[in-house]
Amino acid sequence: MKRAIAPDSPDDVGQRPAKLRRRDSSSTVPIPSSKKQEQITLQPPSPLSNNVSSRKINEQECGHSAIVPPSKPINKRQEILQWIPCPSEEFDEVDIMSQPASKRSRSQSTSTDRGRTRSVSPSASASSRDAKSYAYKAVNYVTILETKGCFMRQSPAGPTSEEVALCQRLLHQPVETPRGTLFDNEFIEGFHDALRNRSEARLLIDLHPLLIPSAENLFIQGKEELRDVIDGYNDPWLKTEPIYGPKPQPDHARGLRWSTFSDSQRRKLGIKPDEKSLYAVREDMYFPYLTAEVKCGNQALEFADRQNMHSMCIALRAVVSVAQAAGCSEEVHRKLLGFSISHELESVRIYGHYPEIGEDGIKYYRWLVKQFNIWTEEDKWACYHFVENLDREFLPIHTGRLMHLLEEIPDPQDVPFELDIDDEIGSQSRIWSQERPAYSRAPSAQNRGLQPELRSMIQVLQQQLEEQKLQQEQLSAEQKAREERLAAEQKTREEKLLAQLEQQKAREEKLLAQLEQQQERLFKLLEQKEI
Template sequence: MARTHRCPTPQIEKTPAQSDDVCERIRRDCPRQMGARRTAQSIPGPTFEAAVPPNAVLEESIEQPAHLPPTNRKRRRGSEDNLEYTVVRSPKRPRSGHRTYNSRHGDETDKAEPIAFWAKEGRWPQQSFEPNSSMDRILARKKPSRSRSRKRSAPGSTSSATPSDQKPREEKSAPYHDPRYRKLLETRGSFMDDSLLGISDDSRDMTTTFLSSEQTFPGHTLFRDSTFKKACRGVEDRNEARVIRDITPLLVPSAELFAINGATELERLIESTNEGWNNSVPLTGTRPQPDYSVGFRREAFTEDQLEKLSPFIGDWIAGDQSFFMATYLMYFPFLTCEVKCGATALDVADRQNAHSMTLAIRAVVELFRLVKREKELDRKVLGFSVSHDHRIVRLYGHYPVVEGKDTKFYRNPIRTFDFTDLEGKDRWSAYRFVKNVYDLWMPKHFRLLCSAIDQLPSQLDFGLPTKLQEYSLSQDLEG
């Protein structure tokens, strides 16, 4: 019950000008005026009502009369001098049907249905991976909303984008022309240099072997003795597309063509030509789009392995981003090639390759961190890149340096040479190196990846069905 506050009795002296009737009227009017003020202020306006939760209790707190000792409460101005509202949580339980809402994590009642939560929030519920919360960081990420909101072009429309959303060659390489891009990569932990200790001894011996091991070279090509010089002159001062057509296949041979021609061990590989790495979690604001890259196709893995990878892959066809994918068809890329015209442009190609291969090496490190084996990868070459123009070739090996929870990425310059020098003595050196990567290194690397994937828990132990991708894909294609 509200307390009754009386107006302090004025100290009135009787004078000839003030009769007892006047004094009595003053005492009578004082409480009446205060009551009117209280009534006017106790009617909450619409703004206040909207701000108060339905289960809150309003309490009136009236300032003490002026003749009492002052308190620590600051006086309010205007109409709040004598009345203020305090919102107090009701001790009563909220009614059934009212749900608490967390603006940061959404409705936590969705945790009981992780698939619905993932579709709504673009992430798995935190409770689903409480045993190892570090997995949250590398779970698949929903396709950016700006991409999802793009209007689909009508069938047959000339404006329809390819699955890789290719950019013109000039546009895709523009950011890399700035020398400061190298420094940007360094802020992301990627260095276009050797580390202090360099690559491991095993990796050094391996790359040396790849440069010298014998290989079989194709016979009827532009690199045969009778046409070599003429072919090299034909691409001088020509654009990159011409160099890619005439020269690149003889420096960086196609893995898929080898598989078509009977190299069954290479059937697990898939390549891309000028395709954007849309499915990779970005490192910078620039999206990699190598002239040529090689990785593993989905069919290379068993159903059990794909099931274990599914939380980290997400809805891969719809464009979800993953640490383990490049394009929607390529898992764990390990080779990239960039082609330029002119010696100075090779520095641009190097920046592009360094960016792409950082994402490729990061994928392997993150996989091994999941099974606590990342230290096995320290200073071990896990991927390769080739930068070339119409004369010069640069070969690099890319590797991580793992120090506890910190990982930095480096590159090792394996060899730089002019394949037109000395009558083309080294014309097949790059071809030999890349083919040895396919034949000698790739099978071991694939077994290494599979050994880590096999150690992953099945669906992270929260029973997520593998039909998630199929359901989401059907919704996306039908939408």
């Protein structure tokens, strides 16, 4: 009768290297020993493993690096399992979410010990989704944002009265309400119950479209005013630089397409599809004007507000930068340049975001437009109506403002001198005042057009030239006036001298006349005496 071998018995340990040797014979290296030379098959060590001691063998003898196992025997199964990283660690999740989508998709599959890939479980996918908001849950995040010029509150001055009136129109202007939805009275109670205690993904799929519908789908259904609008769902904003913390990744965002701008406008902005830009947030989205975050639970709305504030500060920063380059900062001062919506199952918060530009720099604030319960009869369509009116009234304002500002910026082809990005990009700063990240670009001929970081310098140079011209004109005018004044004074003096000479001449003529009269009298007296 054959004896059964236990899994952890020495015989089992001795048999496993043979299996490993058959799978990967290239990793078999000679290991010197004091007793005899033997071949031991080893798996390359994982970079996350800290329990295996290693050292290099003479590379001239082996041709590559190898690991010398410790003198104490180690169970090979335990050694291999030690190399498998734990999928639930936070730093792995944050690192995965910080990668581009193409890399992140590859990193979400885990390799098994036999070389096959293992798909990530739904729970791991959910934890990765939550990882993007991890930094926003820090206690001091709001304070740090304020040090960057972003305030999650209303400023003392607030937005202008015209902007407040605009928000009232966006809230109360009549809109046709969709029919045949789960918000109908016969379905709404069951719909509400079905969404209780469900995940954010479920709310994003079922509830969110009734609050903020897809702009691209509405365009397909015939709304021509949304031709230039593009949606983004859970897309990381990889094309821009964050204010603080991770790059934004809003659950829903709306912005303008690449095709919205002409070739001349794109030259002015210096934006290209394959390069980072101050004005781009993802591959085909520029100048976003609406962001939305979906959460579960009332307390989570605070974290959603933080995410929305970060996203909208980046969006407002782009518009303010264009206004500064155009020399029209006053046109965006205290103006609502974008909106954000935070909601969970029960309630919705709508905010308007605006900058204040002063001597102490640029500061970004938010203004509460409305907060309400979704499931009341009077407010269940309030968010939908607001977004619908946003498309009708605010979107043309947003697009028209950008077009007007771009008209004020000179076309690079009209600039009479060339600027070399490769020479100047290291020394020039960004236009915005709060954050000035340097976008690294590889030197190429494509980078020799007008770029955003040089527009501020051009504006300053043009202003200096205009000031010098005005000064020269002023000096010329002053010099001309002084010369005219001196000429007038000299003429006056000459006229005065001439008048004095004439007076003196007149006096002399009078004296001569008097002398002649006296002489005549004397001649008469002499004649009388002679007679």
